[in-house]
Amino acid sequence: MEVRNLICIGCPMGCPLTVTMDGEKTDVTGNTCPRGADYARKEVLSPTRIVTSSIRVTGGEIARVSVKTKSDIPKSKIFDVMAEIRAQKAEAPVQMGQVLIRDCAGTGVDIIATKTVEVA
Amino acid sequence: MTYHDIVIIGGGPAGLSAAAAARKAGVQDILILERDSVLGGILNQCIHNGFGLHTFKEELTGPEYAARYIAMVEEEKIPYKLNTIVADISGNREVTYINREEGLVTIQAGAVILAMGCRERPRGALNIPGYRPAGIYSAGTAQRLMNIEGYRVGNEVVILGSGDIGLIMARRMTLEGAKVKVVAELMPYSGGLKRNIVQCLDDYGIPLKLSHTVVQIHGKERLTGVTIAEVDENRAPIPGTEEYYSCDTLLLSVGLIPENELSKGAGISMNRITSGPNVDDKLETDAEGIYACGNVLHVHDLVDFVSQEAALAGTNAAAYVKRTKESVPASEGKGHKVPLAAENGVRYTVPQTLNVDAMQDTVTVRFRVADVYKDRYISVYYDDKRVSKKKKKVLAPGEMEQVVLKKSSFAEYPDLRKITICTEVE
Numbered sequence: 041m042e043v044r045n046l047i048c049i050g051c052p053m054g055c056p057l058t059v060t061m062d063g064e065k066t067d068v069t070g071n072t073c074p075r076g077a078d079y080a081r082k083e084v085l086s087p088t089r090i091v092t093s094s095i096r097v098t099g100g101e102i103a104r105v106s107v108k109t110k111s112d113i114p115k116s117k118i119f120d121v122m123a124e125i126r127a128q129k130a131e132a133p134v135q136m137g138q139v140l141i142r143d144c145a146g147t148g149v150d151i152i153a154t155k156t157v158e159v160a
Numbered sequence: 161m162t163y164h165d166i167v168i169i170g171g172g173p174a175g176l177s178a179a180a181a182a183r184k185a186g187v188q189d190i191l192i193l194e195r196d197s198v199l200g201g202i203l204n205q206c207i208h209n210g211f212g213l214h215t216f217k218e219e220l221t222g223p224e225y226a227a228r229y230i231a232m233v234e235e236e237k238i239p240y241k242l243n244t245i246v247a248d249i250s251g252n253r254e255v256t257y258i259n260r261e262e263g264l265v266t267i268q269a270g271a272v273i274l275a276m277g278c279r280e281r282p283r284g285a286l287n288i289p290g291y292r293p294a295g296i297y298s299a300g301t302a303q304r305l306m307n308i309e310g311y312r313v314g315n316e317v318v319i320l321g322s323g324d325i326g327l328i329m330a331r332r333m334t335l336e337g338a339k340v341k342v343v344a345e346l347m348p349y350s351g352g353l354k355r356n357i358v359q360c361l362d363d364y365g366i367p368l369k370l371s372h373t374v375v376q377i378h379g380k381e382r383l384t385g386v387t388i389a390e391v392d393e394n395r396a397p398i399p400g401t402e403e404y405y406s407c408d409t410l411l412l413s414v415g416l417i418p419e420n421e422l423s424k425g426a427g428i429s430m431n432r433i434t435s436g437p438n439v440d441d442k443l444e445t446d447a448e449g450i451y452a453c454g455n456v457l458h459v460h461d462l463v464d465f466v467s468q469e470a471a472l473a474g475t476n477a478a479a480y481v482k483r484t485k486e487s488v489p490a491s492e493g494k495g496h497k498v499p500l501a502a503e504n505g506v507r508y509t510v511p512q513t514l515n516v517d518a519m520q521d522t523v524t525v526r527f528r529v530a531d532v533y534k535d536r537y538i539s540v541y542y543d544d545k546r547v548s549k550k551k552k553k554v555l556a557p558g559e560m561e562q563v564v565l566k567k568s569s570f571a572e573y574p575d576l577r578k579i580t581i582c583t584e585v586e
Binding site for chain 1: 204207208209210213219221222223224227306307308309310332335336337353354355357358359363553554559
């Protein structure tokens with residue numbers, strides 16, 4: 041039996057979590073919402089993160105459009121995802137929610153714009 | 161002079177939420193004044209996620225969160241002026257603004273909502289010795305340069321201060337290929353949220369050195385390095401602990417200061433601890449009809465709470481405007497005002513006074529503690545009687561706390577003189 045202490049990153053509350061692991065069986069205490077329990081289980085079994093960054097825009101009112109992975113990706117893939125994001129360019133206009141990279145770095149997860157950038 | 165029922169100073173998260181709430185409360189004539197070229201305020205550059213869990217029950221990035229409130233304002237057709245800077249507010253609610261189209265204009269407001277936000281503490285406030293080379297930025301400036309203007313900012317980075325923006329930028333710069341060598345924090349505890357230490361520093365193996373500060377800046381044209389030293393309990397550098405870090409960029413994340421020049425100009429009484437106005441439970445300042453909310457009132461950790469607080473200010477400002485229009489005597493709004501005292505480890509409270517007669521069914525009192533405490537109670541006293549206590553495993557200055565006071569709880573205290581919020585060991 042293994043015990044791990046974590047800080048929940050689900051929201052800025054930052055609840056202190058204790059996970060007791062017995063093989064694949066996990067028991068979580070310290071969470072104040074169901075998200076906390078989900079996070080703790082994931083974090084000890086296969087940690088994931090949402091990655092946020094920005095992509096260069098040409099012809100827009102600003103130089104960068106902010107983006108995110110549409111859902112969380114394995115933590116080990118963060119830098120692979122970033123390499124594709126950094127190599128990508130977009131052309132204005134970009135709509136919030138628009139897919140800018142499909143299936144980024146083989147994660148099966150799309151990169152979407154998180155703001156609208158109009159043509160300058 | 162043009163008149164508007166409610167004039168809102170600032171079109172960031174606080175101003176937008178206040179506007180939406182005031183409209184919902186039935187006020188048609190609202191004007192938002194925003195100095196930037198877009199609405200949304202600082203959220204536009206906060207491209208990381210974690211916003212909106214309380215408000216929308218989903219995890220949004222800053223721009224997405226802002227877009228929801230901008231959409232509310234657009235749908236309600238609430239007028240706003242961009243690229244418009246407010247130069248002065250008078251105690252009787254005359255607002256003077258400047259923009260390119262109209263020049264200098266003074267308007268009369270029925271009610272004013274202060275929602276100007278805060279700004280970062282600059283290098284000049286820190287007294288770090290050394291030259292003033294390029295490469296030293298406040299964390300928020302670097303964030304804007306990187307996320308909106310598209311600059312790389314730097315390659316080898318040291319961050320002074322563990323405020324949330326510094327932690328977020330540690331991760332952001334790492335993802336963009338920079339090497340973040342260390343985060344130095346003067347205090348023995350972090351100034352940021354725990355979750356940000358985990359997901360911004362621990363995830364990327366960036367060391368956090370508590371009780372450390374920058375004692376020397378190296379480089380004349382461009383920063384070439386900094387010297388970091390450990391500090392003693394009086395925050396004085398300990399000789400012999402100096403360590404040199406080569407770097408071309410130093411980010412400062414050393415605190416936020418509510419931007420209250422306009423409030424002071426209006427003669428509003430200010431709070432020494434929060435650097436924001438003193439307000440009652442309606443979030444009204446001591447200048448009648450002038451309300452304050454968001455980071456201009458006190459610096460928040462969570463935008464969700466800014467939105468909540470601002471909605472309250474908007475609703476109350478709307479009620480005030482209606483009351484004055486219906487010529488309800490001012491005495492009806494008056495009542496039994498009780499001061500809130502912050503004691504024994506509680507640094508301040510917002511609001512600072514509570515009108516027991518006129519309050520809503522519940523009032524949320526927000527506050528911060530002075531140090532890191534373990535296994536302490538947060539207690540509420542009505543005069544000398546403890547009326548509630550709640551045990552907290554950990555309390556930290558970087559995390560805002562709150563207690564909710566119920567109107568019904570005051571029934572037995574008709575002559576109440578003081579409400580005290582404090583921490584207690586038992």
